[in-house]
Amino acid sequence: MMNGLNWKRYLLWFANEHTHFRINEIESLRSLFGIQMKWVEKNHHEPFCIVDIPTEEDVLKIASRSVSLRSCIELWACGAKLGDLHNNLKLLPVEQLASYFKPELSFKIKVETFCKSQTQEEKVAKIESFSYLPLCGPVKLKNPDIKLELIEYYGLDSNNIPDEPYQVFFGRWVADGQRDLISKLSLKTRKFIGNTSMDPQLSLLMANQAKVKEGDLILDPFVGTGSLLVAAAQFGGYVLGTDIDYLMLHGKTRPTRIQQKKQREKDESVRTNMKQYGIENRYLDVLVADSSLPLWHSAMRLDAIITDPPYGIREATERIGSTKDYQIEEKHLANHIPSKIEYGLQQIFFDLLKLAVEHLKPQGRLVCWIPVVRNDYCESKLPSHPCLQLVANSEQQLTIFTSRRLLTYEKICEHETHLPPNVDLSTAEFRAKFFRYGEEVRKHRKQQKELAMNLSKATVTEKDKMYEDKSGRYRSS
Amino acid sequence: MVFRCAVHNMKLLTHNMLTSKCMKGVTVGYPLGIVAKDIKVSETEFNSEFVSRIIPKLDWNALWKAADSIGHSGDLPQQLMEDYENNEEFLKKVHHVLLEVEIINGELVCPESGRKFPISQGIPNMLLNEDEL
Numbered sequence: 319m320m321n322g323l324n325w326k327r328y329l330l331w332f333a334n335e336h337t338h339f340r341i342n343e344i345e346s347l348r349s350l351f352g353i354q355m356k357w358v359e360k361n362h363h364e365p366f367c368i369v370d371i372p373t374e375e376d377v378l379k380i381a382s383r384s385v386s387l388r389s390c391i392e393l394w395a396c397g398a399k400l401g402d403l404h405n406n407l408k409l410l411p412v413e414q415l416a417s418y419f420k421p422e423l424s425f426k427i428k429v430e431t432f433c434k435s436q437t438q439e440e441k442v443a444k445i446e447s448f449s450y451l452p453l454c455g456p457v458k459l460k461n462p463d464i465k466l467e468l469i470e471y472y473g474l475d476s477n478n479i480p481d482e483p484y485q486v487f488f489g490r491w492v493a494d495g496q497r498d499l500i501s502k503l504s505l506k507t508r509k510f511i512g513n514t515s516m517d518p519q520l521s522l523l524m525a526n527q528a529k530v531k532e533g534d535l536i537l538d539p540f541v542g543t544g545s546l547l548v549a550a551a552q553f554g555g556y557v558l559g560t561d562i563d564y565l566m567l568h569g570k571t572r573p574t575r576i577q578q579k580k581q582r583e584k585d586e587s588v589r590t591n592m593k594q595y596g597i598e599n600r601y602l603d604v605l606v607a608d609s610s611l612p613l614w615h616s617a618m619r620l621d622a623i624i625t626d627p628p629y630g631i632r633e634a635t636e637r638i639g640s641t642k643d644y645q646i647e648e649k650h651l652a653n654h655i656p657s658k659i660e661y662g663l664q665q666i667f668f669d670l671l672k673l674a675v676e677h678l679k680p681q682g683r684l685v686c687w688i689p690v691v692r693n694d695y696c697e698s699k700l701p702s703h704p705c706l707q708l709v710a711n712s713e714q715q716l717t718i719f720t721s722r723r724l725l726t727y728e729k730i731c732e733h734e735t736h737l738p739p740n741v742d743l744s745t746a747e748f749r750a751k752f753f754r755y756g757e758e759v760r761k762h763r764k765q766q767k768e769l770a771m772n773l774s775k776a777t778v779t780e781k782d783k784m785y786e787d788k789s790g791r792y793r794s795s
Numbered sequence: 796m797v798f799r800c801a802v803h804n805m806k807l808l809t810h811n812m813l814t815s816k817c818m819k820g821v822t823v824g825y826p827l828g829i830v831a832k833d834i835k836v837s838e839t840e841f842n843s844e845f846v847s848r849i850i851p852k853l854d855w856n857a858l859w860k861a862a863d864s865i866g867h868s869g870d871l872p873q874q875l876m877e878d879y880e881n882n883e884e885f886l887k888k889v890h891h892v893l894l895e896v897e898i899i900n901g902e903l904v905c906p907e908s909g910r911k912f913p914i915s916q917g918i919p920n921m922l923l924n925e926d927e928l
């Protein structure tokens with residue numbers, strides 16, 4: 319007992335995907351809900367962590383938002399071997415668990431193995447090994463009152479599965495995470511998508527990094543098809559977006575889906591996506607505007623900015639402007655299409671941080687992706703501003719030598735907002751280097767495809783896993 | 796004319812935050828004038844938390860004038876009242892003006908230069924031409 323609260327130990331059981339994002343996600347959620355939590359075992363590679371949390375209510379809050387989390391279990395015992403686990407479980411004071419061992423409570427014991435399959439007989443034998451527990455209610459397989467779980471972890475290397483698990487856990491299931499939302503918001507069934515739509519899992523992770531909550535005001539200055547706003551609205555944000563691409567916002571760009579023929583359907587838009595998911599009331603507006611220019615009233619205050627800026631690989635990076643000096647004649651005005659010039663990454667991040675510093679509320683967050691060449695990457699060279707603190711930084715590898723990083727900045731002061739952001743020159747070099755390296759390894763085409771594919775699917779494919787050894791370094795394939 | 800099934804519409808909340816200060820020679824660019832050709836009045840779910848949190852961030856005078864200029868100020872008071880957080884009736888009126896009165900087609904007008912920004916299918920086009928920067 320600490321602080322008069324009944325702290326308990328929980329196992330956070332994660333999906334084996336986007337490894338670099340999960341701890342940051344849990345940290346953001348804990349900060350969002352103001353939860354006190356202690357990391358007991360913080361693993362960056364294995365799909366589980368162990369934490370101490372004061373109340374089950376807090377656990378439920380985290381599970382109500384986390385997309386990395388598969389499930390959460392009140393940890394009764396664990397060990398390197400099944401025998402140790404049983405010994406530890408038997409040592410637990412009976413009073414502590416008495417409330418779960420009542421005749422009126424139905425129960426079930428489930429066995430889960432990670433990275434190994436098991437026969438039904440093996441499972442039954444394991445379930446029976448718990449017969450010493452004073453469970454006296456009826457067994458019920460569907461929706462029992464008490465769900466107990468044995469989890470056996472056989473490592474991450476499916477080519478090298480040990481006979482005995484590395485670690486085993488036993489406890490009471492408390493809640494599942496929000497993995498279901500990933501399929502609910504799947505791009506496959508979404509009405510309006512483009513070739514740069516962000517996959518729902520990463521979009522939801524971004525909304526969690528941004529600590530979006532009910533009634534927040536959220537902006538995406540490079541909104542595209544609005545995939546990030548869908549996730550933000552799903553968690554209660556009221557959303558606004560801008561994009562320079564008029565045809566995109568009006569749903570008139572070439573359709574992305576192969577099966578779709580020449581034209582998009584009439585009502586494809588960011589708003590119809592919101593409607594599809596029943597969150598249209600959270601949709602505010604999208605505007606055609608150039609994010610290199612100031613648009614908003616100085617008093618506007620945002621709870622978060624969530625964005626995926628253009629990298630210049632799949633989409634144009636451009637802004638309105640001209641290198642010449644002239645005036646457009648009156649008679650041409652109505653039909654004039656503004657000329658555009660290159661909008662380099664250095665300038666993009668300068669403008670983005672400036673927007674954040676000027677318009678985020680105190681403690682508001684900017685969550686954005688930045689592409690990097692892995693060899694050149696150095697955290698101290700990331701864009702910065704005295705008013706913004708980098709609170710999280712997760713890598714998603716795209717190709718052998720490139721990745722993108724999800725940066726989470728928090729606005730920490732209101733004083734020096736007039737100062738310019740610092741954006742290192744190397745930020746601008748991504749595009750050139752991307753193409754140069756690409757040529758060097760004579761895989762230019764393949765790389766681009768791979769990148770485009772990974773960006774749109776954004777899940778680690780089997781092929782990617784092959785290059786990666788456990789420590790996250792790459793073997794040559 | 797009132798459209799019933801158009802998909803996009805610009806909200807007065809967005810108008811309340813929008814400027815034309817990006818233009819050459821324009822310093823404040825606020826508030827933008829509104830020329831509304833088609834307006835739609837819809838019904839959307841009321842969220843008292845969102846409305847009461849957004850009110851202190853609004854330019855109340857600009858909101859009232861914008862609503863009034865398109866004939867939809869209804870019985871919204873010209874002055875922001877005190878203790879509005881617990882006044883659900885008032886919050887609902889603000890909700891209506893901010894989120895339910897929407898402009899489908901029309902123009903936003905820069906108060907300093909008179910430059911018009913078209914709103915089509917509810918999407919304002921704030922892009923400038925290269926000689927206006």
Ligand SMILES: C[S@@+](CC[C@H](N)C(=O)[O-])C[C@H]1O[C@@H](n2cnc3c(N)ncnc32)[C@H](O)[C@@H]1O
Pocket residue numbers: 512514515516539540541542543544545546560561562563566607608609610626627628629633634635636637638661
């Ligand atoms: C990586 S995409 C973002 C995709 C978006 N997350 C989605 O769900 O579709 C970048 C977007 O930035 C837009 N863009 C490029 N330059 C811009 C500028 N100067 N101002 C505003 N948007 C711009 C592009 O049109 C593109 O839609």
